Amino acid sequence: MQDARQIGYRAGRTSAMNVNGKPMRTIWATEDQVEILDQTQLPHELVIRRLRTADDVARAIRTMQVRGAPLIGAAAAYGVWLTARADPSDGALEAAARALLATRPTAVNLRWALEAMTAALRPVPPPQRAGAARAAADRIADQDVAVNRAIGEHALALLRALEPRRPRGGGAPPRLNVLTHCNAGWLATVDRGTALAGVYAAHDAGLPIHVWVDETRPRNQGAALTAWELGQQGVPHTVIVDNAGGHLMQRGEVDVVVVGTDRTTAAGDVVNKVGTYLKALAARDCGVPFYVAAPSSSIDWRIDDGRDIEIEERAATEVTEIAGRAEGGARVTVRLTPAGAPAANPAFDLTPARLVTGLITERGVAPASRQGLAALFPTEGARRS
Amino acid sequence: MQDARQIGYRAGRTSAMNVNGKPMRTIWATEDQVEILDQTQLPHELVIRRLRTADDVARAIRTMQVRGAPLIGAAAAYGVWLTARADPSDGALEAAARALLATRPTAVNLRWALEAMTAALRPVPPPQRAGAARAAADRIADQDVAVNRAIGEHALALLRALEPRRPRGGGAPPRLNVLTHCNAGWLATVDRGTALAGVYAAHDAGLPIHVWVDETRPRNQGAALTAWELGQQGVPHTVIVDNAGGHLMQRGEVDVVVVGTDRTTAAGDVVNKVGTYLKALAARDCGVPFYVAAPSSSIDWRIDDGRDIEIEERAATEVTEIAGRAEGGARVTVRLTPAGAPAANPAFDLTPARLVTGLITERGVAPASRQGLAALFPTEGARRS
Numbered sequence: 078m079q080d081a082r083q084i085g086y087r088a089g090r091t092s093a094m095n096v097n098g099k100p101m102r103t104i105w106a107t108e109d110q111v112e113i114l115d116q117t118q119l120p121h122e123l124v125i126r127r128l129r130t131a132d133d134v135a136r137a138i139r140t141m142q143v144r145g146a147p148l149i150g151a152a153a154a155y156g157v158w159l160t161a162r163a164d165p166s167d168g169a170l171e172a173a174a175r176a177l178l179a180t181r182p183t184a185v186n187l188r189w190a191l192e193a194m195t196a197a198l199r200p201v202p203p204p205q206r207a208g209a210a211r212a213a214a215d216r217i218a219d220q221d222v223a224v225n226r227a228i229g230e231h232a233l234a235l236l237r238a239l240e241p242r243r244p245r246g247g248g249a250p251p252r253l254n255v256l257t258h259c260n261a262g263w264l265a266t267v268d269r270g271t272a273l274a275g276v277y278a279a280h281d282a283g284l285p286i287h288v289w290v291d292e293t294r295p296r297n298q299g300a301a302l303t304a305w306e307l308g309q310q311g312v313p314h315t316v317i318v319d320n321a322g323g324h325l326m327q328r329g330e331v332d333v334v335v336v337g338t339d340r341t342t343a344a345g346d347v348v349n350k351v352g353t354y355l356k357a358l359a360a361r362d363c364g365v366p367f368y369v370a371a372p373s374s375s376i377d378w379r380i381d382d383g384r385d386i387e388i389e390e391r392a393a394t395e396v397t398e399i400a401g402r403a404e405g406g407a408r409v410t411v412r413l414t415p416a417g418a419p420a421a422n423p424a425f426d427l428t429p430a431r432l433v434t435g436l437i438t439e440r441g442v443a444p445a446s447r448q449g450l451a452a453l454f455p456t457e458g459a460r461r462s
Numbered sequence: 463m464q465d466a467r468q469i470g471y472r473a474g475r476t477s478a479m480n481v482n483g484k485p486m487r488t489i490w491a492t493e494d495q496v497e498i499l500d501q502t503q504l505p506h507e508l509v510i511r512r513l514r515t516a517d518d519v520a521r522a523i524r525t526m527q528v529r530g531a532p533l534i535g536a537a538a539a540y541g542v543w544l545t546a547r548a549d550p551s552d553g554a555l556e557a558a559a560r561a562l563l564a565t566r567p568t569a570v571n572l573r574w575a576l577e578a579m580t581a582a583l584r585p586v587p588p589p590q591r592a593g594a595a596r597a598a599a600d601r602i603a604d605q606d607v608a609v610n611r612a613i614g615e616h617a618l619a620l621l622r623a624l625e626p627r628r629p630r631g632g633g634a635p636p637r638l639n640v641l642t643h644c645n646a647g648w649l650a651t652v653d654r655g656t657a658l659a660g661v662y663a664a665h666d667a668g669l670p671i672h673v674w675v676d677e678t679r680p681r682n683q684g685a686a687l688t689a690w691e692l693g694q695q696g697v698p699h700t701v702i703v704d705n706a707g708g709h710l711m712q713r714g715e716v717d718v719v720v721v722g723t724d725r726t727t728a729a730g731d732v733v734n735k736v737g738t739y740l741k742a743l744a745a746r747d748c749g750v751p752f753y754v755a756a757p758s759s760s761i762d763w764r765i766d767d768g769r770d771i772e773i774e775e776r777a778a779t780e781v782t783e784i785a786g787r788a789e790g791g792a793r794v795t796v797r798l799t800p801a802g803a804p805a806a807n808p809a810f811d812l813t814p815a816r817l818v819t820g821l822i823t824e825r826g827v828a829p830a831s832r833q834g835l836a837a838l839f840p841t842e843g844a845r846r847s
Contacts, residue, residue, distance in 0.1 A: 120800035120801075293705070316782065418505075418689045418701050419699070422702075
């Protein structure tokens with residue numbers, strides 16, 4: 078519990094996620110700095126970090142204190158604002174954008190947000206750029222919230238069409254079982270989430286929703302972040318290891334899979350957290366619908382084939398070591414492998430469009446295809462080639 | 463390093479796995495007790511446990527100090543011997559067999575070994591049962607080693623037929639990339655392993671073999687056990703999270719998948735460590751051959767359809783907590799999830815026969831079908847119905 082958390086939400090906005098019962102965003106700006114919830118400390122501690130320069134923002138993205146494709150887009154936008162306050166010259170802004178873009182190679186929202194900031198600031202005389210940058214970054218953050226709310230409404234319609242069923246071997250009441258991978262929730266965005274926006278909308282609407290939360294090794298965004306934020310909102314959920322989802326689908330215990338995306342191609346291929354592809358295969362094999370919550374900011378209109386997207390390779394220590402809370406409350410990192418065992422750590426994988434039932438965008442649900450996306454986004458779809 | 467480990471291997475046997483350069487089995491009997499390598503302490507410590515009663519053996523199986531379908535079969539056989547030493551009456555032996563059978567519900571080797579012990583002891587007058595039981599248990603252990611050696615030879619022929627290839631983006635020499643899930647190695651058996659028997663045979667034969675080691679949450683048998691035993695034998699390997707295998711297959715970095723099995727049906731369905739099904743789906747989607755090393759002791763001739771097999775549900779704490787080695791060397795358990803987060807923990811899943819390229823048995827490689835298995839095992843295949 079920290080007082081700062083109430084700064085996170087300004088009155089008059091659309092309703093927000095709660096932390097300890099109070100509304101809060103994942104990122105917000107004060108007069109002269111940006112504040113974030115440090116996601117590397119969750120679920121064990123609620124820590125607010127203050128970022129004063131674009132370098133601070135780049136470090137927060139690189140170390141995954143902020144993560145999630147939509148949120149790193151918004152964070153980068155605020156990073157440009159921090160630079161514009163200190164040095165609004167073209168050179169300084171370009172250098173900041175370059176440094177921010179280099180933090181994570183896979184998610185396209187980062188490029189999208191930085192291009193939006195550049196477009197907004199280029200015509201503005203340097204002395205007015207700080208104000209313009211703040212307004213533009215706030216716009217990007219607010220737009221993320223509005224987009225996620227729209228995605229949530231479209232996802233709610235899909236969930237309403239499913240039939241709740243009884244859990245196996247028990248007299249428990251029927252429920253709707255959603256499986257999700259990684260964290261594409263409130264914490265991956267400015268507010269509401271993408272994949273979880275529909276879950277929250279359904280929960281708010283009184284649907285008997287229950288979420289299977291993939292742990293999501295190696296960084297455990299599911300076990301640490303998704304479980305935490307679902308718990309904060311009171312949404313019933315169960316954590317499972319990444320290996321278990323296929324078995325649950327075989328047994329009829331998953332009604333729908335909904336995940337986020339770090340980059341969606343113009344033809345509907347989805348690059349998302351490593352392991353997503355395996356769940357998409359199991360969903361196809363078991364006849365379970367597989368949806369991807371894809372805000373248009375995640376769509377890379379310049380690429381058709383997901384195999385052309387660079388997959389970030391992260392540190393081996395993310396595989397060989399893990400941090401958690403020891404008895405007594407201390408955060409402890411332990412090694413899981415024999416000393417010196419080599420490890421590889423690709424962070425994303427490719428789910429081909431053929432495995433995706435639909436892309437849930439802010440404009441509605443599109444088939445995962447060039448035609449499907451172009452029908453909802455005619456301008457972007459045409460601009461590309 | 464413990465002196466006891468050299469007791470583990472008797473001269474004159476087929477060549478064994480090495481621990482710190484010395485041959486060692488995973489289980490062995492002295493005059494009056496059974497000794498095991500405590501697998502819950504690996505890879506961080508080499509601890510030998512002494513088991514004096516069938517209850518000790520049952521506890522070791524239940525807590526997974528010994529695990530792996532073939533090894534728990536052999537351990538149960540030695541448990542019957544310990545009972546026969548103390549009380550060779552029918553009642554005592556039946557009670558011991560019942561208690562041992564109840565330790566783990568999924569693997570069929572346990573039932574197979576206990577039935578073999580019962581068949582061997584029933585005609586023997588009680589005063590001679592201790593000696594007969596010891597001989598029968600030794601036979602089961604030795605037979606496991608011989609079976610695994612034969613599986614290794616058949617697997618070697620399959621591996622020889624593959625073309626080694628260069629790793630992506632490097633001038634490294636070509637290698638043969640095997641992906642395996644869980645631990646179906648030396649540690650899962652009395653010696654040599656099932657899935658890894660072929661890897662060891664290939665390594666001994668000078669093939670440039672490299673193993674992708676699935677971590678295998680929640681109990682990390684891959685990261686803790688497979689990586690350790692491959693390291694002990696000097697086989698090149700890389701640990702990956704369970705989520706990463708599909709991506710590696712998409713990128714052409716896996717030439718073959720080889721896993722073990724806890725129970726194989728007469729029609730070739732495979733129940734193995736949870737997550738195996740996901741790898742089989744990815745292998746099928748990427749055109750990678752998917753083999754299951756299946757000693758005949760793992761085949762349940764009474765069942766055709768894998769959906770009829772009980773899947774063990776283990777403790778939620780295996781998901782929410784993990785143990786590892788902290789800086790300084792202490793073994794520490796840490797919590798990964800928010801306090802009170804619910805978790806589910808199915809331990810196995812079903813890989814349908816249609817996804818299995820072949821079953822590597824001690825008699826050769828069979829298509830995963832009733833006909834394929836019956837051709838290699840005509841007696842067992844016919845006896846069933």
